[in-house]
Amino acid sequence: MKVLRTPDARFDGLIDFPFEPHYLSIDDTEGGALRVHYLDEGPAAVAPVLLMHGEPTWSYLYRHMIPILTQAGHRVVAPDLVGFGRSDKPAERQDYTYQRHVDWMSDVLDQLDLHSITLVCQDWGGLIGLRLLARMPQRFIRVVVANTALPTGDQPLGAAFESWRAYSQGVAEFRAGRIVQGGSVRELSVPEMQAYDAPFPDESYKAGARQFPMLVPCTAEDVETQANAEAWEVLRGLEVPVLTLFGAEDKIMAGIDQVFQSQMPGAMGQSHQILPEAGHFLQEDVGLDLALRINAFMRDTAR
Template sequence: MQVLQTPDHQFEHLPEYPFAPHYAPVASNLQMHYVDEGSPNAEVVLLLHGEPSWSFLYRKMIPVITKAGYRAIAPDLIGFGKSDKPANIQDYSYKRHLDWMQAFIDHLGLNNITLFCQDWGGLLGLRMVAENSDKFKRVVASNTFLPTGDIKMPESFVQWKQFSQTVPEFPVGNIIQKATTTELSSDIVAAYNAPFPDESYKAGARVFPALVPDSPTSPESEANRNAWKVLSQWTKPFLTCFGDADPITKGADKFFQQMIPGTKGQAHTTVAGGGHFIQEDRGEELGKIVVEFIKANK
Protein backbone atom coordinates (compact mmCIF):
# COMPACT_ATOMS: atom_id res chain seq x y z
CA MET A 1 0.00 0.00 0.00
CA GLN A 2 1.40 3.35 -1.05
CA VAL A 3 0.69 5.93 1.65
CA LEU A 4 0.90 9.68 1.18
CA GLN A 5 1.37 12.23 3.96
CA THR A 6 0.36 15.83 3.37
CA PRO A 7 3.36 18.10 4.08
CA ASP A 8 3.02 20.12 7.29
CA HIS A 9 3.50 23.41 5.44
CA GLN A 10 0.11 22.88 3.81
CA PHE A 11 -1.47 23.52 7.20
CA GLU A 12 0.40 26.67 8.15
CA HIS A 13 -1.73 29.70 9.05
CA LEU A 14 -5.06 27.85 9.19
CA PRO A 15 -7.74 30.33 10.31
CA GLU A 16 -9.48 29.62 13.64
CA TYR A 17 -7.71 26.28 14.07
CA PRO A 18 -5.19 26.60 16.94
CA PHE A 19 -5.35 22.94 17.96
CA ALA A 20 -2.26 20.84 18.66
CA PRO A 21 -1.93 17.74 16.47
CA HIS A 22 -2.20 14.22 17.89
CA TYR A 23 -1.69 10.91 16.08
CA ALA A 24 -2.91 7.38 16.72
CA PRO A 25 -1.83 4.18 14.91
CA VAL A 26 -4.85 2.50 13.30
CA ALA A 27 -3.00 -0.02 11.13
CA SER A 28 0.59 -1.18 10.81
CA ASN A 29 1.35 1.58 8.32
CA LEU A 30 -1.35 4.20 8.98
CA GLN A 31 -1.58 7.08 11.44
CA MET A 32 -4.84 8.90 12.15
CA HIS A 33 -4.62 12.56 13.17
CA TYR A 34 -7.01 13.92 15.75
CA VAL A 35 -7.80 17.03 17.75
CA ASP A 36 -8.00 16.39 21.51
CA GLU A 37 -9.07 19.40 23.55
CA GLY A 38 -10.27 19.74 27.14
CA SER A 39 -9.41 17.80 30.28
CA PRO A 40 -8.25 14.22 29.60
CA ASN A 41 -10.45 13.13 32.50
CA ALA A 42 -13.60 14.83 31.23
CA GLU A 43 -16.51 13.15 29.51
CA VAL A 44 -15.79 12.61 25.81
CA VAL A 45 -17.63 14.17 22.87
CA LEU A 46 -16.50 12.38 19.69
CA LEU A 47 -16.95 14.51 16.57
CA LEU A 48 -16.95 12.56 13.29
CA HIS A 49 -16.75 14.39 9.97
CA GLY A 50 -17.71 13.21 6.51
CA GLU A 51 -16.98 13.80 2.84
CA PRO A 52 -14.79 15.64 1.77
CA SER A 53 -14.12 17.61 4.98
CA TRP A 54 -11.83 17.10 7.99
CA SER A 55 -11.60 18.13 11.65
CA PHE A 56 -11.31 21.77 10.55
CA LEU A 57 -15.10 21.55 10.14
CA TYR A 58 -15.44 21.31 13.94
CA ARG A 59 -13.31 24.33 14.87
CA LYS A 60 -16.40 26.35 15.93
CA MET A 61 -17.94 23.59 18.03
CA ILE A 62 -14.83 22.45 19.91
CA PRO A 63 -14.35 25.59 22.07
CA VAL A 64 -18.04 25.60 23.08
CA ILE A 65 -17.82 21.95 24.15
CA THR A 66 -14.56 22.30 26.08
CA LYS A 67 -15.65 25.52 27.79
CA ALA A 68 -18.61 23.56 29.18
CA GLY A 69 -16.18 21.09 30.77
CA TYR A 70 -16.13 18.28 28.22
CA ARG A 71 -13.32 16.68 26.21
CA ALA A 72 -13.69 17.17 22.46
CA ILE A 73 -12.04 14.61 20.17
CA ALA A 74 -12.22 15.17 16.42
CA PRO A 75 -10.31 12.68 14.26
CA ASP A 76 -9.49 13.05 10.59
CA LEU A 77 -10.65 9.94 8.76
CA ILE A 78 -7.93 8.07 6.90
CA GLY A 79 -7.52 9.82 3.53
CA PHE A 80 -8.54 13.19 4.96
CA GLY A 81 -7.08 16.14 6.85
CA LYS A 82 -3.71 15.49 8.49
CA SER A 83 -4.22 11.72 8.55
CA ASP A 84 -2.31 9.35 6.26
CA LYS A 85 -3.70 8.90 2.76
CA PRO A 86 -3.50 5.59 0.89
CA ALA A 87 -2.87 6.55 -2.71
CA ASN A 88 -5.02 3.96 -4.49
CA ILE A 89 -8.80 3.98 -4.58
CA GLN A 90 -8.74 0.19 -4.13
CA ASP A 91 -7.15 0.69 -0.70
CA TYR A 92 -10.43 2.06 0.67
CA SER A 93 -13.61 0.26 1.63
CA TYR A 94 -16.46 0.88 4.05
CA LYS A 95 -15.18 -2.04 6.17
CA ARG A 96 -11.64 -0.70 6.28
CA HIS A 97 -12.87 2.71 7.44
CA LEU A 98 -14.81 0.93 10.20
CA ASP A 99 -11.73 -1.06 11.20
CA TRP A 100 -9.61 2.09 11.31
CA MET A 101 -12.19 3.86 13.46
CA GLN A 102 -12.45 0.86 15.77
CA ALA A 103 -8.67 0.87 16.15
CA PHE A 104 -8.78 4.58 16.96
CA ILE A 105 -11.43 4.19 19.67
CA ASP A 106 -9.60 1.20 21.15
CA HIS A 107 -6.20 2.92 21.07
CA LEU A 108 -7.51 5.92 23.00
CA GLY A 109 -9.53 3.71 25.34
CA LEU A 110 -12.65 5.83 24.86
CA ASN A 111 -15.77 5.11 26.94
CA ASN A 112 -18.96 6.92 27.95
CA ILE A 113 -18.85 8.65 24.57
CA THR A 114 -21.31 11.24 23.32
CA LEU A 115 -21.17 10.92 19.52
CA PHE A 116 -21.83 13.81 17.16
CA CYS A 117 -21.90 12.57 13.57
CA GLN A 118 -22.58 14.21 10.23
CA ASP A 119 -22.50 12.84 6.67
CA TRP A 120 -20.11 9.81 6.54
CA GLY A 121 -19.50 10.44 10.22
CA GLY A 122 -22.90 8.82 10.69
CA LEU A 123 -22.31 5.92 8.32
CA LEU A 124 -19.25 5.08 10.40
CA GLY A 125 -20.28 6.38 13.81
CA LEU A 126 -23.69 4.70 13.94
CA ARG A 127 -22.06 1.38 13.04
CA MET A 128 -19.60 1.99 15.87
CA VAL A 129 -22.52 2.64 18.23
CA ALA A 130 -24.28 -0.58 17.17
CA GLU A 131 -21.13 -2.66 17.51
CA ASN A 132 -19.81 -0.99 20.69
CA SER A 133 -23.00 -0.18 22.55
CA ASP A 134 -21.26 -0.28 25.92
CA LYS A 135 -18.83 2.48 24.91
CA PHE A 136 -21.46 5.02 23.82
CA LYS A 137 -23.68 6.98 26.20
CA ARG A 138 -25.50 9.39 23.86
CA VAL A 139 -25.81 10.16 20.14
CA VAL A 140 -26.42 13.36 18.19
CA ALA A 141 -27.13 12.71 14.50
CA SER A 142 -26.92 15.66 12.12
CA ASN A 143 -27.43 15.57 8.35
CA THR A 144 -26.62 11.89 8.11
CA PHE A 145 -28.12 8.43 7.75
CA LEU A 146 -27.22 4.74 7.86
CA PRO A 147 -28.26 3.33 4.46
CA THR A 148 -28.79 -0.33 3.69
CA GLY A 149 -29.54 -0.01 -0.04
CA ASP A 150 -33.10 -1.21 0.50
CA ILE A 151 -34.51 2.27 -0.09
CA LYS A 152 -33.85 3.87 -3.47
CA MET A 153 -31.31 6.65 -3.26
CA PRO A 154 -32.44 10.12 -4.37
CA GLU A 155 -31.44 11.38 -7.79
CA SER A 156 -29.24 14.02 -6.14
CA PHE A 157 -27.06 11.23 -4.71
CA VAL A 158 -26.91 9.39 -8.05
CA GLN A 159 -25.65 12.56 -9.70
CA TRP A 160 -23.18 13.25 -6.89
CA LYS A 161 -21.77 9.74 -7.12
CA GLN A 162 -21.33 10.02 -10.88
CA PHE A 163 -19.70 13.44 -10.54
CA SER A 164 -17.27 12.25 -7.88
CA GLN A 165 -16.09 9.30 -9.94
CA THR A 166 -15.70 11.11 -13.26
CA VAL A 167 -14.73 14.75 -12.67
CA PRO A 168 -11.07 15.22 -13.74
CA GLU A 169 -10.25 17.48 -10.78
CA PHE A 170 -12.13 16.86 -7.53
CA PRO A 171 -12.85 20.41 -6.25
CA VAL A 172 -12.90 19.89 -2.47
CA GLY A 173 -13.18 23.50 -1.32
CA ASN A 174 -15.81 24.27 -3.93
CA ILE A 175 -17.85 21.22 -2.85
CA ILE A 176 -17.89 22.51 0.73
CA GLN A 177 -18.90 25.98 -0.43
CA LYS A 178 -21.79 24.69 -2.54
CA ALA A 179 -23.20 22.73 0.42
CA THR A 180 -23.19 25.61 2.91
CA THR A 181 -25.60 28.51 3.27
CA THR A 182 -22.88 31.00 4.14
CA GLU A 183 -20.32 32.58 1.84
CA LEU A 184 -16.92 31.18 2.78
CA SER A 185 -13.86 33.40 2.70
CA SER A 186 -10.96 32.41 0.47
CA ASP A 187 -8.83 31.34 3.45
CA ILE A 188 -11.59 29.01 4.71
CA VAL A 189 -11.94 27.42 1.26
CA ALA A 190 -8.14 27.10 1.16
CA ALA A 191 -8.20 25.32 4.52
CA TYR A 192 -10.53 22.66 3.11
CA ASN A 193 -8.21 22.26 0.12
CA ALA A 194 -5.08 22.16 2.31
CA PRO A 195 -4.98 18.38 2.90
CA PHE A 196 -4.84 17.74 -0.85
CA PRO A 197 -1.80 19.33 -2.58
CA ASP A 198 -2.76 17.59 -5.83
CA GLU A 199 -5.13 14.94 -7.20
CA SER A 200 -2.92 12.06 -6.04
CA TYR A 201 -3.92 12.80 -2.43
CA LYS A 202 -7.67 12.63 -3.13
CA ALA A 203 -8.28 8.89 -3.59
CA GLY A 204 -10.06 8.61 -0.24
CA ALA A 205 -12.15 11.71 -0.81
CA ARG A 206 -13.09 10.75 -4.34
CA VAL A 207 -14.10 7.14 -3.63
CA PHE A 208 -16.35 7.75 -0.61
CA PRO A 209 -19.62 8.22 -2.59
CA ALA A 210 -18.97 4.91 -4.35
CA LEU A 211 -18.74 3.13 -0.98
CA VAL A 212 -22.25 4.12 0.15
CA PRO A 213 -24.54 1.05 0.18
CA ASP A 214 -26.97 2.02 -2.59
CA SER A 215 -28.36 -1.42 -3.45
CA PRO A 216 -29.55 -4.31 -1.25
CA THR A 217 -26.47 -6.34 -2.21
CA SER A 218 -23.84 -3.64 -1.65
CA PRO A 219 -20.91 -4.52 0.61
CA GLU A 220 -21.91 -3.71 4.21
CA SER A 221 -25.65 -3.58 3.38
CA GLU A 222 -26.34 -6.65 5.51
CA ALA A 223 -24.09 -5.38 8.30
CA ASN A 224 -25.98 -2.09 8.27
CA ARG A 225 -29.28 -3.98 8.52
CA ASN A 226 -27.88 -5.72 11.58
CA ALA A 227 -26.84 -2.35 12.99
CA TRP A 228 -30.40 -1.12 12.57
CA LYS A 229 -31.60 -4.09 14.62
CA VAL A 230 -29.46 -2.80 17.47
CA LEU A 231 -30.43 0.84 16.94
CA SER A 232 -34.12 -0.08 16.91
CA GLN A 233 -33.60 -1.26 20.50
CA TRP A 234 -31.38 1.68 21.53
CA THR A 235 -32.89 3.37 24.59
CA LYS A 236 -30.00 5.66 25.49
CA PRO A 237 -30.48 9.36 24.59
CA PHE A 238 -30.49 9.99 20.83
CA LEU A 239 -30.97 13.49 19.41
CA THR A 240 -31.53 14.60 15.82
CA CYS A 241 -30.23 18.01 14.83
CA PHE A 242 -30.64 18.58 11.09
CA GLY A 243 -30.27 21.72 9.00
CA ASP A 244 -33.30 23.14 7.24
CA ALA A 245 -31.31 23.72 4.05
CA ASP A 246 -29.87 20.26 3.39
CA PRO A 247 -31.70 18.50 0.54
CA ILE A 248 -29.34 15.52 0.73
CA THR A 249 -30.52 14.13 4.09
CA LYS A 250 -33.92 15.80 4.37
CA GLY A 251 -36.39 13.56 6.19
CA ALA A 252 -33.79 11.24 7.70
CA ASP A 253 -34.26 12.91 11.08
CA LYS A 254 -37.92 11.82 11.13
CA PHE A 255 -36.88 8.27 10.25
CA PHE A 256 -34.45 8.18 13.19
CA GLN A 257 -37.20 9.47 15.47
CA GLN A 258 -39.57 6.74 14.30
CA MET A 259 -37.08 3.89 14.53
CA ILE A 260 -34.93 4.57 17.61
CA PRO A 261 -36.53 4.43 21.07
CA GLY A 262 -33.87 6.73 22.56
CA THR A 263 -35.20 9.61 20.50
CA LYS A 264 -38.42 9.75 22.54
CA GLY A 265 -38.77 12.89 24.62
CA GLN A 266 -35.64 14.54 23.26
CA ALA A 267 -35.45 18.17 22.13
CA HIS A 268 -35.02 17.43 18.42
CA THR A 269 -33.94 20.50 16.50
CA THR A 270 -34.15 21.79 12.95
CA VAL A 271 -31.43 24.40 12.66
CA ALA A 272 -32.40 27.43 10.62
CA GLY A 273 -29.85 28.30 7.97
CA GLY A 274 -28.03 25.01 8.31
CA GLY A 275 -26.78 23.57 5.04
CA HIS A 276 -25.31 20.13 4.57
CA PHE A 277 -22.10 21.21 6.26
CA ILE A 278 -24.08 22.52 9.18
CA GLN A 279 -21.00 22.80 11.39
CA GLU A 280 -19.67 25.48 9.06
CA ASP A 281 -22.94 27.39 8.96
CA ARG A 282 -24.03 27.10 12.60
CA GLY A 283 -21.08 25.69 14.53
CA GLU A 284 -21.43 27.64 17.76
CA GLU A 285 -25.15 26.93 17.88
CA LEU A 286 -24.51 23.21 17.39
CA GLY A 287 -21.95 23.23 20.17
CA LYS A 288 -24.52 24.69 22.55
CA ILE A 289 -27.13 22.13 21.46
CA VAL A 290 -24.69 19.29 22.20
CA VAL A 291 -23.85 20.73 25.62
CA GLU A 292 -27.52 21.19 26.55
CA PHE A 293 -28.31 17.68 25.34
CA ILE A 294 -25.63 16.20 27.61
CA LYS A 295 -26.79 18.27 30.59
CA ALA A 296 -30.40 17.24 30.02
CA ASN A 297 -29.45 13.56 29.87
CA LYS A 298 -27.09 13.02 32.76
Protein backbone atom coordinates (compact mmCIF):
# COMPACT_ATOMS: atom_id res chain seq x y z
CA MET A 1 0.00 0.00 0.00
CA LYS A 2 1.48 3.35 -1.05
CA VAL A 3 0.98 5.87 1.74
CA LEU A 4 1.38 9.63 1.83
CA ARG A 5 2.06 11.62 5.00
CA THR A 6 1.26 15.31 5.20
CA PRO A 7 4.34 17.31 6.27
CA ASP A 8 4.07 18.48 9.88
CA ALA A 9 4.81 22.06 8.81
CA ARG A 10 1.38 22.21 7.16
CA PHE A 11 -0.14 22.21 10.66
CA ASP A 12 2.02 24.91 12.21
CA GLY A 13 0.21 27.91 13.63
CA LEU A 14 -3.37 26.83 12.94
CA ILE A 15 -5.93 29.24 14.33
CA ASP A 16 -7.66 28.19 17.60
CA PHE A 17 -5.89 24.84 17.70
CA PRO A 18 -3.47 24.64 20.66
CA PHE A 19 -3.71 20.87 21.12
CA GLU A 20 -0.76 18.49 21.21
CA PRO A 21 -0.67 15.75 18.57
CA HIS A 22 -0.59 12.07 19.53
CA TYR A 23 0.11 9.12 17.25
CA LEU A 24 -0.21 5.38 17.16
CA SER A 25 0.53 2.75 14.53
CA ILE A 26 -2.20 0.45 13.22
CA ASP A 27 -2.31 -2.50 10.85
CA ASP A 28 -3.11 -1.37 7.31
CA THR A 29 -4.69 -4.86 6.70
CA GLU A 30 -2.04 -5.63 4.07
CA GLY A 31 0.88 -6.42 6.36
CA GLY A 32 2.02 -2.82 6.68
CA ALA A 33 1.31 -0.01 9.13
CA LEU A 34 -0.45 3.33 9.14
CA ARG A 35 0.16 6.23 11.47
CA VAL A 36 -3.05 7.58 13.02
CA HIS A 37 -3.23 10.95 14.71
CA TYR A 38 -5.50 11.70 17.65
CA LEU A 39 -6.05 14.39 20.24
CA ASP A 40 -6.20 13.39 23.89
CA GLU A 41 -7.23 16.22 26.21
CA GLY A 42 -8.45 16.37 29.78
CA PRO A 43 -7.84 14.02 32.72
CA ALA A 44 -6.59 10.62 31.59
CA ALA A 45 -8.23 8.67 34.42
CA VAL A 46 -11.87 9.48 33.57
CA ALA A 47 -14.24 8.04 31.00
CA PRO A 48 -13.59 9.38 27.49
CA VAL A 49 -15.71 11.34 25.08
CA LEU A 50 -14.88 10.03 21.61
CA LEU A 51 -15.33 12.72 18.95
CA MET A 52 -15.64 11.24 15.47
CA HIS A 53 -15.39 13.55 12.47
CA GLY A 54 -16.45 12.93 8.89
CA GLU A 55 -15.88 14.12 5.34
CA PRO A 56 -13.71 16.13 4.49
CA THR A 57 -12.84 17.38 7.98
CA TRP A 58 -10.50 16.26 10.75
CA SER A 59 -10.21 16.75 14.51
CA TYR A 60 -9.88 20.51 13.90
CA LEU A 61 -13.68 20.43 13.53
CA TYR A 62 -14.03 20.00 17.32
CA ARG A 63 -11.60 22.75 18.39
CA HIS A 64 -14.31 24.97 19.93
CA MET A 65 -15.98 22.09 21.75
CA ILE A 66 -12.98 20.38 23.33
CA PRO A 67 -12.30 23.08 25.98
CA ILE A 68 -15.97 23.08 27.05
CA LEU A 69 -15.92 19.30 27.47
CA THR A 70 -12.61 19.19 29.33
CA GLN A 71 -13.59 22.08 31.61
CA ALA A 72 -16.52 19.92 32.69
CA GLY A 73 -14.04 17.25 33.78
CA HIS A 74 -14.19 14.97 30.76
CA ARG A 75 -11.39 13.30 28.84
CA VAL A 76 -11.69 13.96 25.10
CA VAL A 77 -10.22 11.69 22.43
CA ALA A 78 -10.56 12.88 18.84
CA PRO A 79 -8.91 10.72 16.16
CA ASP A 80 -8.29 11.70 12.56
CA LEU A 81 -9.69 9.05 10.23
CA VAL A 82 -7.19 7.40 7.91
CA GLY A 83 -6.88 9.66 4.87
CA PHE A 84 -7.68 12.83 6.81
CA GLY A 85 -6.01 15.34 9.11
CA ARG A 86 -2.60 14.35 10.40
CA SER A 87 -3.25 10.64 9.86
CA ASP A 88 -1.58 8.77 6.99
CA LYS A 89 -3.23 8.82 3.58
CA PRO A 90 -3.20 5.75 1.35
CA ALA A 91 -2.63 7.05 -2.16
CA GLU A 92 -5.02 4.83 -4.13
CA ARG A 93 -8.78 5.14 -3.95
CA GLN A 94 -9.27 1.38 -3.94
CA ASP A 95 -7.32 1.24 -0.66
CA TYR A 96 -10.30 2.89 1.07
CA THR A 97 -13.25 0.69 1.95
CA TYR A 98 -15.99 1.16 4.52
CA GLN A 99 -14.97 -2.06 6.28
CA ARG A 100 -11.34 -0.99 6.45
CA HIS A 101 -12.29 2.28 8.10
CA VAL A 102 -14.25 0.35 10.73
CA ASP A 103 -11.32 -2.02 11.23
CA TRP A 104 -8.80 0.81 11.43
CA MET A 105 -10.79 2.67 14.08
CA SER A 106 -11.44 -0.56 15.98
CA ASP A 107 -7.66 -0.94 16.20
CA VAL A 108 -7.43 2.59 17.59
CA LEU A 109 -10.00 1.89 20.33
CA ASP A 110 -8.25 -1.37 21.20
CA GLN A 111 -4.81 0.22 21.43
CA LEU A 112 -6.05 3.15 23.50
CA ASP A 113 -8.05 0.68 25.61
CA LEU A 114 -11.05 3.00 25.78
CA HIS A 115 -14.03 1.97 27.91
CA SER A 116 -17.18 3.71 29.17
CA ILE A 117 -17.09 5.79 26.00
CA THR A 118 -19.50 8.58 25.18
CA LEU A 119 -19.59 8.53 21.38
CA VAL A 120 -20.17 11.83 19.56
CA CYS A 121 -20.45 11.18 15.84
CA GLN A 122 -21.20 13.33 12.80
CA ASP A 123 -21.21 12.61 9.05
CA TRP A 124 -18.87 9.66 8.32
CA GLY A 125 -17.99 9.70 12.00
CA GLY A 126 -21.46 8.19 12.45
CA LEU A 127 -21.26 5.68 9.62
CA ILE A 128 -18.05 4.40 11.19
CA GLY A 129 -18.74 5.16 14.86
CA LEU A 130 -22.12 3.42 14.91
CA ARG A 131 -20.55 0.34 13.38
CA LEU A 132 -17.97 0.45 16.19
CA LEU A 133 -20.81 0.66 18.70
CA ALA A 134 -22.47 -2.40 17.15
CA ARG A 135 -19.19 -4.32 17.01
CA MET A 136 -18.07 -3.61 20.58
CA PRO A 137 -21.07 -2.32 22.55
CA GLN A 138 -19.39 -3.18 25.84
CA ARG A 139 -17.06 -0.21 25.35
CA PHE A 140 -19.82 2.44 25.11
CA ILE A 141 -22.19 3.95 27.68
CA ARG A 142 -23.98 6.67 25.66
CA VAL A 143 -24.22 8.10 22.15
CA VAL A 144 -24.72 11.54 20.63
CA VAL A 145 -25.84 11.32 16.99
CA ALA A 146 -25.31 14.52 15.01
CA ASN A 147 -26.10 14.98 11.30
CA THR A 148 -25.32 11.42 10.30
CA ALA A 149 -26.97 8.19 9.19
CA LEU A 150 -26.43 4.45 9.00
CA PRO A 151 -27.98 3.68 5.60
CA THR A 152 -29.01 0.21 4.51
CA GLY A 153 -29.86 0.91 0.88
CA ASP A 154 -33.62 0.48 1.24
CA GLN A 155 -34.40 4.22 1.27
CA PRO A 156 -33.18 6.79 -1.28
CA LEU A 157 -30.70 9.24 0.19
CA GLY A 158 -32.28 12.12 -1.70
CA ALA A 159 -31.41 14.70 -4.31
CA ALA A 160 -29.15 16.72 -1.99
CA PHE A 161 -26.91 13.71 -1.38
CA GLU A 162 -26.86 12.78 -5.06
CA SER A 163 -25.86 16.35 -5.90
CA TRP A 164 -23.05 16.25 -3.32
CA ARG A 165 -21.77 12.93 -4.60
CA ALA A 166 -21.75 14.15 -8.20
CA TYR A 167 -19.90 17.29 -7.16
CA SER A 168 -17.30 15.31 -5.20
CA GLN A 169 -16.48 13.18 -8.23
CA GLY A 170 -16.60 15.88 -10.89
CA VAL A 171 -14.97 18.95 -9.36
CA ALA A 172 -11.45 19.50 -10.68
CA GLU A 173 -10.02 20.70 -7.35
CA PHE A 174 -11.49 19.18 -4.18
CA ARG A 175 -11.14 22.04 -1.68
CA ALA A 176 -11.96 20.92 1.85
CA GLY A 177 -12.20 24.43 3.28
CA ARG A 178 -14.68 25.50 0.63
CA ILE A 179 -16.76 22.34 1.21
CA VAL A 180 -16.91 22.95 4.97
CA GLN A 181 -17.95 26.54 4.28
CA GLY A 182 -20.69 25.30 1.95
CA GLY A 183 -22.06 23.05 4.70
CA SER A 184 -21.98 25.73 7.40
CA VAL A 185 -24.31 28.62 8.10
CA ARG A 186 -21.76 31.03 9.53
CA GLU A 187 -18.97 32.55 7.46
CA LEU A 188 -15.67 30.80 8.15
CA SER A 189 -12.55 32.92 8.19
CA VAL A 190 -9.81 32.44 5.61
CA PRO A 191 -7.45 30.93 8.25
CA GLU A 192 -10.18 28.46 9.27
CA MET A 193 -10.70 27.33 5.70
CA GLN A 194 -6.94 27.06 5.28
CA ALA A 195 -6.84 24.77 8.33
CA TYR A 196 -9.26 22.41 6.60
CA ASP A 197 -7.09 22.49 3.48
CA ALA A 198 -3.88 21.90 5.47
CA PRO A 199 -3.99 18.07 5.40
CA PHE A 200 -4.04 18.05 1.58
CA PRO A 201 -0.95 19.64 -0.01
CA ASP A 202 -2.21 18.65 -3.45
CA GLU A 203 -4.80 16.43 -5.14
CA SER A 204 -2.70 13.27 -4.65
CA TYR A 205 -3.47 13.39 -0.90
CA LYS A 206 -7.24 13.40 -1.46
CA ALA A 207 -7.93 9.80 -2.47
CA GLY A 208 -9.85 9.14 0.74
CA ALA A 209 -11.78 12.40 0.54
CA ARG A 210 -12.76 11.64 -3.04
CA GLN A 211 -13.70 8.04 -2.30
CA PHE A 212 -15.81 8.54 0.82
CA PRO A 213 -18.98 9.67 -1.01
CA MET A 214 -18.84 6.56 -3.17
CA LEU A 215 -18.69 4.26 -0.12
CA VAL A 216 -22.10 5.24 1.28
CA PRO A 217 -24.50 2.27 0.81
CA CYS A 218 -27.25 3.55 -1.49
CA THR A 219 -28.85 0.34 -2.80
CA ALA A 220 -29.54 -3.18 -1.57
CA GLU A 221 -26.66 -4.40 -3.73
CA ASP A 222 -23.96 -2.19 -2.22
CA VAL A 223 -21.15 -4.14 -0.59
CA GLU A 224 -21.70 -2.73 2.94
CA THR A 225 -25.49 -2.74 2.96
CA GLN A 226 -25.71 -6.07 4.75
CA ALA A 227 -23.10 -5.10 7.33
CA ASN A 228 -25.06 -1.94 8.15
CA ALA A 229 -28.29 -3.92 8.39
CA GLU A 230 -26.60 -6.31 10.82
CA ALA A 231 -25.31 -3.34 12.83
CA TRP A 232 -28.87 -2.00 13.08
CA GLU A 233 -29.99 -5.34 14.53
CA VAL A 234 -27.52 -4.80 17.35
CA LEU A 235 -28.34 -1.10 17.80
CA ARG A 236 -32.06 -1.82 18.13
CA GLY A 237 -31.30 -4.02 21.12
CA LEU A 238 -29.04 -1.63 23.02
CA GLU A 239 -30.23 0.31 26.04
CA VAL A 240 -27.46 2.95 26.03
CA PRO A 241 -28.84 6.52 26.17
CA VAL A 242 -28.99 8.16 22.73
CA LEU A 243 -29.30 11.89 22.02
CA THR A 244 -29.85 13.34 18.54
CA LEU A 245 -28.65 16.86 17.76
CA PHE A 246 -29.17 17.87 14.13
CA GLY A 247 -28.68 21.14 12.28
CA ALA A 248 -31.87 22.67 10.91
CA GLU A 249 -30.14 23.83 7.72
CA ASP A 250 -28.70 20.42 6.77
CA LYS A 251 -30.73 19.38 3.73
CA ILE A 252 -28.94 16.06 3.25
CA MET A 253 -29.68 14.74 6.73
CA ALA A 254 -33.15 16.26 7.22
CA GLY A 255 -35.45 13.85 9.04
CA ILE A 256 -32.85 11.17 9.74
CA ASP A 257 -32.78 12.09 13.42
CA GLN A 258 -36.25 10.55 13.66
CA VAL A 259 -34.87 7.21 12.48
CA PHE A 260 -32.55 7.04 15.48
CA GLN A 261 -35.25 8.27 17.83
CA SER A 262 -37.65 5.55 16.71
CA GLN A 263 -35.19 2.67 16.30
CA MET A 264 -32.85 2.98 19.28
CA PRO A 265 -34.49 2.27 22.67
CA GLY A 266 -32.15 4.58 24.56
CA ALA A 267 -33.41 7.57 22.60
CA MET A 268 -36.78 7.51 24.37
CA GLY A 269 -37.30 10.48 26.64
CA GLN A 270 -34.08 12.30 25.72
CA SER A 271 -33.85 16.03 24.95
CA HIS A 272 -33.44 15.74 21.19
CA GLN A 273 -33.01 18.99 19.33
CA ILE A 274 -33.08 20.43 15.84
CA LEU A 275 -30.65 23.31 16.23
CA PRO A 276 -31.51 26.52 14.36
CA GLU A 277 -28.79 28.40 12.52
CA ALA A 278 -26.83 25.16 12.16
CA GLY A 279 -25.91 23.39 8.95
CA HIS A 280 -24.27 20.06 8.24
CA PHE A 281 -21.10 21.07 10.09
CA LEU A 282 -22.95 22.09 13.22
CA GLN A 283 -19.69 22.01 15.18
CA GLU A 284 -18.71 25.13 13.23
CA ASP A 285 -22.06 26.85 13.59
CA VAL A 286 -23.11 26.08 17.16
CA GLY A 287 -20.11 24.35 18.72
CA LEU A 288 -20.53 25.98 22.13
CA ASP A 289 -24.20 25.08 22.35
CA LEU A 290 -23.47 21.56 21.11
CA ALA A 291 -20.77 21.01 23.75
CA LEU A 292 -23.00 22.34 26.53
CA ARG A 293 -25.83 20.03 25.47
CA ILE A 294 -23.42 17.08 25.47
CA ASN A 295 -22.25 17.99 28.96
CA ALA A 296 -25.86 18.16 30.16
CA PHE A 297 -26.69 14.83 28.52
CA MET A 298 -23.73 13.18 30.20
CA ARG A 299 -24.69 14.66 33.56
CA ASP A 300 -28.33 13.61 33.22
CA THR A 301 -27.48 10.04 32.18
CA ALA A 302 -24.62 9.45 34.63
CA ARG A 303 -24.76 5.99 36.18
